[in-house]
Amino acid sequence: MDVRRTTVRDMRRSNRSVILTSIYRNGPLSRYELGHETSLSAASVSNLVGELLAEGLVEEAGSVESDGGRPRVLLRVAPKFAYVVGAEVGETRVRVEVFDLSMKVLATTVYPIDTPTPAPELAVKYVLQGLESVINAAEVPKDRVLGMGVAVAGVVEGPADAVVDAQTLGWDSVPLGAMLAAGTDIPIQVDNGANTLGQAEMWFGAGRGATDAVVALVGSGVGAALVTGGTSYRGTRSSAGEWGHTTIMYGGRRCRCGSDGCLEAYVGAEGVLDRYRLAGGVVDPGDDEESAFIALLDDVDSSGIAAKVVQDTIGYLAAGFADLVNLFNPERIVLGGWSGLLLGERYLPQIREAVGKRALRQPYAQVSLELCELGRDAVALGAATLPVLHLLRNGGLPHHQAAS
Template structure:
């Protein structure tokens, strides 16, 4: 095996990464606080901060009083140093959003799609990218990267395997890179939601957590020891395709009895129709799901379907509690939020009936704090994460893995 020696340049970049990450995730922070948090000497912190201020990536953000000395200057990552774009690819909609580095939305565009065919998705993402840049007046060379959140498994080469949609080894990263010079990063939507919630939302402060996404499909991001757990080939977190009922309903993936076939919004609506429930007036999936939730207050068929849905979801959560022992489960996704807003206390109670008492006593079940747009927001963190890992060195590769 060939070993690569660590150089002074490597150490410097690593130290920059540690400082920049702390400033970004927990800032504004003073130089003194950074020295304590990173265990780097005051001189090293001062030199590296001065360097990053000169580059424009870090800026001063006011000061705070200190005990018996001069006020301490606070530091933050400069919001306008560069911009990032996040795209959420759904089954009926592609959302593209432009953010500054403080993740403040600068421009947004939604593009409805009839079917998520790869070529259609690529066209809409690229058109959405052009639209947000044109609307905002931000030049392409000021954009750090385009993060794209998709369904399915994304391998190290930005190739997507989405069995439920018939995507078998789709080179999505390469296809997108053919239409733009902006660096491309691609990840599973549950993972991007998870990263956003762990950084800025309901997962903040937890070291072992599950962020569950419930929409048309179902997935989860697993966090162990403060780091994302991806498995051998990045397919960990396909929670929606764990078996909840042997020989049960056929799932879109082709298997029978998957959790997604019972709690995914499309399948919940299908179960309601199969049960002979009154016809829903809404034709849009999200609107129809919201209508079903309202109907459950007065309609027995709707109430039965929603009670069953909460039961299946609670069993799925209990499996996570027993299997991975998280300290926190965060429920997100548009359908997950709609369910949680009405049924969270019942869901917690039901999970307690299915899970082992000891691990259940150690877990809290909460709702996503960042709202329904958190998947696109999480996608936008992908180029930011790369920037932080590289210590503020700007990327050059067009498709980043």
């Protein structure tokens, strides 16, 4: 093997990756700004940008005045160069969306799920149906779809050929990656939903600029993405971030995972609604979980039971956040997930105050607690960043060139 040739090829791919990632994450940028951001020489920047422009992966996006010289041309990743698909397999629905490279959503389809423990085969069926549906609806050429990211609950060992263990769904070592790949020739990557939400928020949302952060997903279930030094922390086998299954109360409520006293049993939407019913609150049997949760929040001013359940939920959530503050000393905590946002949009100041009462004073003074900026459905968007990340890491090179 020619070591020098391999080194030159790898360096070229690495430098393309650095340039492309900078443009994608921080663009539009000029060549001058790229040189400062990447520490590459002006000649290297010019050559690599020339390649990317010729390939159509990067395009010009206007210009800005420079100090006394000619205007500087701005560069961005071409939105229509390729497309990506993101899917969220949730407890109540499967959501599939197709995006261009600017992460503009082009088409969406949603399949309701009537059971909290859907069979893996049902999830696979809906994801693959959704893939075809959104591609057709957006009239996207299939050969220009880079890939599909799929977000699920539980521990995911992958993302390629992913095996999923999700106790709350009743999934035990499900070969979800292989099951999905058998139904399409589009590349598939699978990851935990909290991790995909975390990546989306760190790239495009409330996590931008932070290097040590926690992005919390609070929906029917509860999870978290941990970011340290700007890199996702996943643990030995990718199960880090199962914050919802930390114990908040010894001998407490039974959690869906089979243990007692988990945080999820107290702040996950399913657990909150169950506590409300047990306290004597009335939930319309015709309501889906999201509608029931909204009705509970709307009843706070007229129902002492609803007010008590919501205040307790704020307390439990704040205790969970205080644990994160004391354990990880993050600079930022981002609260996301559909029920987390519904709660945070109404009660963020109270949540912050309650965290301050429970966390150590010094680390709490160093953290900000913010709401997810990408909305309640950001998990599917986050899933779609998985094939984008693959593109950036390969420097936009075709797969056979990147792997050779």
